[in-house]
Amino acid sequence: MEYVIALLSQQPLMTLFLVVAFGYLLGEVNIKGFSLGAGAVLFVALFVGWLAPKSAPAPLVGTLGLALFLYCVGIQYGKLFFTGLVSPTGRKANLLALIGLIVAGAAALASMNLFGLKPGYVLGVFAGSGTSTPALQAAMSSLGNSDPAVGYSATYPFGVAGPILVMYLAFFLFKPKIEVPKSAALDFMEIAVRNPDLFGKKLGDVLHMLPSQTEIAAVRHEGRNKFPDPALVLGPDDVLMITSATEAGLEEARKIIGEAAPGKIVMDRSALDYFRVFASKRAVVGTALGDLKIPGGFDYQLVQVTRGDSDLLPRRDLILEFGDRVGLLVNRANAQAVRAFFGDSIKGTADLSYISIGLGMALGLLVGLIPLPIPGLGKLTLGFAGLLLTALVLGYFRRSGGLHWTMPLSANLVLRNLGLTIFLAQVGISCGPKFAEALAESGFLLVFDGVLVLMSLVLPVMIIGMVVFKLPFDEVCGVVGGVTGNPAILMYAGKLTGTEKPDVGYAMIFPGATVMKILFVQIAAAIWGG
Structure with a gap:
């Protein structure tokens, strides 16, 4: 075992890819329709980080992965995102998402005093309940420590399983009528x-x-x-x-x-x-x-x-x-x-312009550095939210002169999933030792807090969407998928309803919800993270 630990510590890049491989292997385990998917990489990484604390790759590796993920999301969904801001259905969907995020954010902050949890743990719980890796990175960057990764890891599994359970129960109880979908082929x-x-x-x-x-x-x-x-x-x-x-x-x-x-x-x-x-x-x-x-x-x-x-x-x-x-x-x-x-x-x-990717990501990172005055807080930078917003704008315009900002869907998916996987692996390995210590100290409390925050996020969306706005069940499932953000939740919503409306709702909601989560943890860290 000592030889294995020494090898992992001396070869951090090799360790990173071993974590990716075994993480995806674990993520493919399916228990009655539930699987962790890419999120399993984080748990394998935490174990490896606990086993070999010196095996963590440089933080820049994880930062690069997350930047690729956010840029590809913005480029792909830019058109649908801005369409959703002006269409009647899109405005209702975004309002639903905003209500859910406000309630969940309030529940997370209330639990800080109610349970006596550290601000970093609470912000990690918020990010993990909403399965938002960008919010996790923003929380760690704003606080300057890895506390959020502990809360994120403790609550992530239910962050995936919880919305699926809620959608299943709503489908079973309300038995909604769903229109037969139109064929995608002419x-x-x-x-x-x-x-x-x-x-x-x-x-x-x-x-x-x-x-x-x-x-x-x-x-x-x-x-x-x-x-x-x-x-x-x-x-x-x-x-x-x-x-x-x-x-x-x-x-x-x-x-x-x-x-x-x-x-x-x-x-x-x-x-x-x-x-x-x-x-x-x-x-x-x-x-x-x-x-x-x-x-x-x-x-x-x-x-x-x-x-x-x-x-x-x-x-x-x-x-x-x-x-x-x-x-x-x-x-x-x-x-x-x-x-x-x-x-x-x-x-x-699979063809794409590396010139466009380079210029687009550089522009987005520059936008993220612009200081914005926030009354009572001083100046706040957008960080990776600036990168995502820039990518959404570029994805909306699609091209500028001779530059094509878009890329084929297949290439986009490869870059996006690779970036997310690398980030989860790097963060997990880095946080392994601290995670084991914190989980032993207050693990059950973190999980309970995660359930509370997740229900505060999902239930208002489901109830208000179906009862007040009277939106079709499959559209509400799309909003749930977008506001929680995990592809496994979206996939289940598509299988449950049998329509493409969850995909459309996800595309309209996910980018904006991601930006809101990032801004929330940054502002909360500035106020309570002191």
Whole structure:
């Protein structure tokens, strides 16, 4: 054992990655739907830190990891976050989150006097109950010690399990009716023109008669597949290929046009064929579809854009991102020219600009250094909250001149999870000895305080959201996921409701809730941490 301890102490970088590996192994253990996920890294790190106190990597390693995590979160969710601030649903959701955070913060501060706990422990309890790693870092930085890591570690497990239990009980007791989700993929239907009112009409006039979120991808006219020319005059037995974001849209289009005629267009690929290509060239990424001009003088028809797991209608104002897959109809002879124009490289799913990352993160860290005057407290800097706010703004604008701030979702997830994992491992190893001592002294009290703070956070959101605001159950679950912030909670909410609304709520709430948690612990540390 002495040899193992000596080896871990002499090789802190090796120790860090061992902690990551065994932490994720523990995090995959699933007990009736509950698992710690990335949070298990912290517990393995605490054990290793207790076993080999001198094995902790330099603090800068953890700081870098957290900075990557926050920047990637802001870049990905910037658009949805600012949309949520102005939409009626988004304003209600953010108000719910704010109420929950205020109640939880008040409960945390009250417990400091009620239970006689150290300010650092209480701020760690607040961060752990809300599973907020950025708030943990802000608390440790503001107090200048590792006390918050003790409270965080003691309360983190219930911070993950508690919201899941509350959502399950609410679902069991209220039995809410949840609307069947729309498919993330576009639907297609070939429809033969049978409506006599459409005979002799131009295709452009028919398009205006169709429901919204519905497009004409191709036409079979006089026995030949053609592109949807608005000037084309329709006749009996012509066939239209309709694309729609909903099955209802297709059915409504069928009633207007005629009757389904499956296979009439797709079985004949002599004139038109369907291709999907990756958008991987910088010349096309960041460009609106309406501004794309494929050289060569041949005709083509954009049909869909696949981003992540969702299909999008090819609106003229839709801006391409790295890793998008573009579906289009074109003559097979021109397929190579299309691939050359878009790039069509799978590397586009992981391509990102290190120039943009470097400039964006540097700008965010500079914003975090700006001193803000707080009445009665003096000046307070935003710290990592400034980095997150900057990333949200950059994610909203997506590009500035030739700089693309966004990155493919796959690359974003890798950087984000790697950053969070490294931070948890470094902090846990550093705090191991102190954690064991403090937990032996007041461990049960910290856990009880964590339950109190978590219930103060989650219950107001659930009760006010469903009873007062009368929001759908799946939307409220999204707010709960966003205000608590753990991906495991979001994943459970998605499985429980079967819709995408929890994901949308999480995206609208999580960034702002993270900023509020950071500011709360900084202000509380300035007042009570003395």
